[in-house]
Amino acid sequence: MKLFTYIVNMAMDTHKRKFMEAQLQGIQNLDIHWLNAINGKKLTDHQIEESVDLNLFKSRIGREFTLPEIGCTLSHKKIYQDMCQRRLPIAKNRPMWTS
Incomplete structure (x- = not known):
């Protein structure tokens, strides 16, 4: 069984992604899912x-x-939303960002 694994990376940081891909090459037990990170410096006041x-x-x-x-917080929230959409067992019955 493969371990479902998220990796978050800024879309503009292609060199970092290539480095990570090289590091992960040959690891057979990971099911890797790349998500583009949210750049907090590019968010508008309204978005924030x-x-x-x-x-x-x-x-x-x-x-x-x-x-x-x-940006980091919203990127992790994006991961959790994806986990819920995929109905991953780890995300089952867990509240989303409660105060």
Whole structure:
């Protein structure tokens, strides 16, 4: 049985993807799924406001979210959404980003 594996990579970082592909070549037990990362620095204010509760983050962490952190968070959320769509057992009955 192959291990379902996500790898997140910025679309613009083609050299990093090629490096990872070379590192993973020959590993037989991985079922690799590539997802393009979300670049937080390219999000509009509207996209950020629609996607992230900035006040909740600040109240919990004690500081502002950085743009790369927002991109990283949304990229991981994208993975979880994909897991739910694929009905992967690990994602079953787990709430999505609750406050």
